[in-house]
Amino acid sequence: MDDQKTYFDQIPGRMPKKISQQAKENDSEGRGTKRPWQDIAEEVTKERDPNRLAELVGELNDALDAECHRTAREASSPPGE
DSSP: OOOOOOTGGGSOTTHHHHHHHHHHHSOTTSOOOSSOHHHHHHHHHHOOOHHHHHHHHHHHHHHHHHHHHHHHHHHHSOTTO
16 A cells, blocks of 8 residues: 555645634635725735735735625615615
């Protein structure tokens, strides 16, 4: 029998918990952020660290996706709901 580990067997024990916590922090659809996209965009314009900038751009993208989904749901729901 081959004793090779699968990809998931190689993930450190704390990683799944960290991923789970991040998912809980996101919105109900599993994406997005709690911060308004405008705040994130403003922070992007001031950030000088390339690594942090990349993180912020990802967060901004998630926030914009969540906003698009939210507005699409509102537009498709009947008035009064």
